[in-house]
Amino acid sequence: xxKRGYHHGNLKQALVDAAxxxxxxxxxxxxxxxxxxxxxxxxxAAVYRHFEGREDLIAEAAxxxxxxxxxxxxxxxxxxxxxxxxxxxxxxxxxxAFAKKYPGHYxxxxxxxxxxxxxxxxxxxxxxxxxxxxxxxxDLCAHIPIERRPPATMFSAHIWAMSHGVVELFARNSPxxxxxxxxxxxxxxxxxxxxxxxxxxxxx
Amino acid sequence: xxKRGYHHGNLKQALVDAAxxxxxxxxxxxxxxxxxxxxxxxxxAAVYRHFEGREDLIAEAAxxxxxxxxxxxxxxxxxxxxxxxxxxxxxxxxxxAFAKKYPGHYxxxxxxxxxxxxxxxxxxxxxxxxxxxxxxxxDLCAHIPIERRPPATMFSAHIWAMSHGVVELFARNSPxxxxxxxxxxxxxxxxxxxxxxxxxxxxx
DNA sequence: TGTACATCAGTGAACGCGCGTTCACTGATGTAC
DNA sequence: TGTACATCAGTGAACGCGCGTTCACTGATGTAC
Numbered sequence: 001x002x003k004r005g006y007h008h009g010n011l012k013q014a015l016v017d018a019a020x021x022x023x024x025x026x027x028x029x030x031x032x033x034x035x036x037x038x039x040x041x042x043x044x045a046a047v048y049r050h051f052e053g054r055e056d057l058i059a060e061a062a063x064x065x066x067x068x069x070x071x072x073x074x075x076x077x078x079x080x081x082x083x084x085x086x087x088x089x090x091x092x093x094x095x096x097a098f099a100k101k102y103p104g105h106y107x108x109x110x111x112x113x114x115x116x117x118x119x120x121x122x123x124x125x126x127x128x129x130x131x132x133x134x135x136x137x138x139d140l141c142a143h144i145p146i147e148r149r150p151p152a153t154m155f156s157a158h159i160w161a162m163s164h165g166v167v168e169l170f171a172r173n174s175p176x177x178x179x180x181x182x183x184x185x186x187x188x189x190x191x192x193x194x195x196x197x198x199x200x201x202x203x204x
Numbered sequence: 205x206x207k208r209g210y211h212h213g214n215l216k217q218a219l220v221d222a223a224x225x226x227x228x229x230x231x232x233x234x235x236x237x238x239x240x241x242x243x244x245x246x247x248x249a250a251v252y253r254h255f256e257g258r259e260d261l262i263a264e265a266a267x268x269x270x271x272x273x274x275x276x277x278x279x280x281x282x283x284x285x286x287x288x289x290x291x292x293x294x295x296x297x298x299x300x301a302f303a304k305k306y307p308g309h310y311x312x313x314x315x316x317x318x319x320x321x322x323x324x325x326x327x328x329x330x331x332x333x334x335x336x337x338x339x340x341x342x343d344l345c346a347h348i349p350i351e352r353r354p355p356a357t358m359f360s361a362h363i364w365a366m367s368h369g370v371v372e373l374f375a376r377n378s379p380x381x382x383x384x385x386x387x388x389x390x391x392x393x394x395x396x397x398x399x400x401x402x403x404x405x406x407x408x
Numbered sequence: 409t410g411t412a413c414a415t416c417a418g419t420g421a422a423c424g425c426g427c428g429t430t431c432a433c434t435g436a437t438g439t440a441c
Numbered sequence: 442t443g444t445a446c447a448t449c450a451g452t453g454a455a456c457g458c459g460c461g462t463t464c465a466c467t468g469a470t471g472t473a474c
Contacts, residue, residue: 007417007469027317029233034460044461046418054461110372111315113231150393157374157383158394162362165369168314170361179361189354190362190398197401211436211450237428248428250451258428 012050014040019061020104028112033057059114063122065105070129072098077132084139085200091136092159092191096183099167110164133160140200150198162190216254218244223265224308232316237261263318267326269309274333276302281336288343289404295340296363296395300387303371314368337364344404354402366394 008014018039022031033054037044051057076094080087099106108114109126116126137159138152171183179186195201212218222243226235237258241248255261280298284291303310312318313330320330341363342356375387383390399405 011417029317032460033462043419045420045463048462049417113233150397153383154385154390154393157385157390158366158397161369161373161390161394162366163369164373165365165367168372169365169368179357181358181361186358186361186365189358190365193354193362193401194394194398195401197397197399199407203403215450236426238426247452249430249453252429253450 008040008042008046011040011042011046015042015047015050015057016061016064019057020108022104023058023061023107023112024104028058028107031058055114058108058112059118059122061105062108062112062114063119063125065102065109066122066125066129068102068105069098069109070125070132073129073132077136080136084136084143085195088136088140089188089191091133092163092187093184095133095160095163096167096171096187099163099171100183103172106167130156130160140195140198143200144198148199155198158194159191162194163187166190212244212246212250215244215246215250219246219251219254219261220265220268223261224312226308227262227265227311227316228308232262232311235262259318262312262316263322263326265309266312266316266318267323267329269306269313270326270329270333272306272309273302273313274329274336277333277336281340284340288340288347289399292340292344293392293395295337296367296391297388299337299364299367300371300375300391303367303375304387307376310371334360334364344399344402347404348402352403359402362398363395366398367391370394 015036018036019031021039022036033047034044036057037047047057051060072094073091076090077087080090117123134152134156137156141149141152141155144150166183166187170179170181170186192201196203219240222240223235225243226240237251238248240261241251251257251261255264276298277295280294281291284294321327338356338360341360345353345356345359348354370387370391374383374385374390396405400407
């Protein structure tokens with residue numbers, strides 16, 4: 001695959017990977033174009049053959065993140081079908097799993113400050129992944145008597161906020177904020193309580 | 205108060221305020237010691253009369269944030285007493301209110317990457333504010349039959365995560381992630397559902 | 409198969425910039441007598 | 442009240458650094474004939 005001569009062979013992806021590693025290690029602040037180039041074994045100037053600049057490189061990392069994220073969410077959703085409940089909880093777990101397995105992507109997506117509307121491509125992918133969770137929420141809503149059924153988008157926003165909060169506060173080694181619970185349990189139990197509150201699972 | 209001569213009079217606080225403004229405007233990344241000094245009308249070198257350096261200045265901003273935060277939370281808690289439920293929901297609202305009213309402090313506290321264990325002073329204040337929420341949760345727990353009562357720390361962690369998630373995703377003008385709901389409603393309704401799930405308020 | 413040439417994907421030197429930090433300094437303030 | 446002196450809180454020049462970006466270049470690759 002890698003020719004390893006004067007021509008790199010796959011520099012573009014190598015740069016994205018280096019960027020992801022750097023972001024994972026040092027946060028979005030710590031990432032510099034120059035160091036990403038160095039890690040890929042290349043001069044900083046070479047980056048400009050593949051990206052417009054620093055921002056563009058981060059945006060590509062985020063794009064790939066949304067791609068993977070969307071696929072994982074979709075897979076989890078499909079996997080829980082035909083049970084609306086199983087599909088939903090599976091999707092919730094996928095959220096956390098993604099954040100843990102792809103921290104660089106996660107940070108590029110949610111903490112780097114790049115806007116999801118930077119390119120239509122990015123916006124589309126972001127929307128697609130959000131749609132999966134919304135779909136799962138919507139399916140579940142159908143099981144709630146219509147007179148006290150919440151809007152699916154609100155339901156979905158609640159879960160997204162919950163998941164994001166758990167990731168930020170407890171899944172990353174946040175500034176001294178670790179709790180005695182592990183993130184999976186925390187999210188699982190929170191969602192459990194929430195679903196009970198909607199009358200979607202039994203009060204035991 | 206401000207003498208406005210060669211001697212500033214209240215430079216230390218002026219620097220903190222400038223830092224907070226900068227952080228609010230440009231995020232923790234955008235903050236530079238030099239620009240904070242400039243805004244305070246002073247040479248960068250003057251900063252070193254009052255702080256050990258850049259990090260130390262951010263830490264002081266965070267410290268003041270935790271101070272205010274703790275007081276607001278405590279006030280909200282007291283205000284809801286003697287009803288455990290009122291105290292709790294009041295505390296939850298105070299969280300969001302703080303994030304909106306003091307965005308610079310909030311960012312310095314939770315997004316700047318400075319550790320809460322940087323100084324004992326900071327750790328104490330952070331712990332104190334966390335204790336308020338935990339106390340509110342604990343009070344409420346007492347109303348739950350013991351056999352299905354969750355640990356108060358977990359309960360509290362759920363609410364903290366929820367609140368933080370709402371702030372990060374929907375209260376700040378996050379990268380294109382705005383929802384059709386406003387943050388207050390979102391948090392209020394989420395907590396409502398959650399409390400129903402715990403059997404703390406009636407299923408209507 | 410061999411040669412000429414176009415295109416591609418890198419190099420390396422240079423740039424201007426703002427950063428955090430240091431240093432010797434000096435003007436302003438407070439205090440002792 | 443006035444003077445001498447210590448201390449405090451700033452200045453301004455300088456530093457070394459790494460950054461993002463540009464540019465003319467060149468080595469490697471692909472293609473036409």
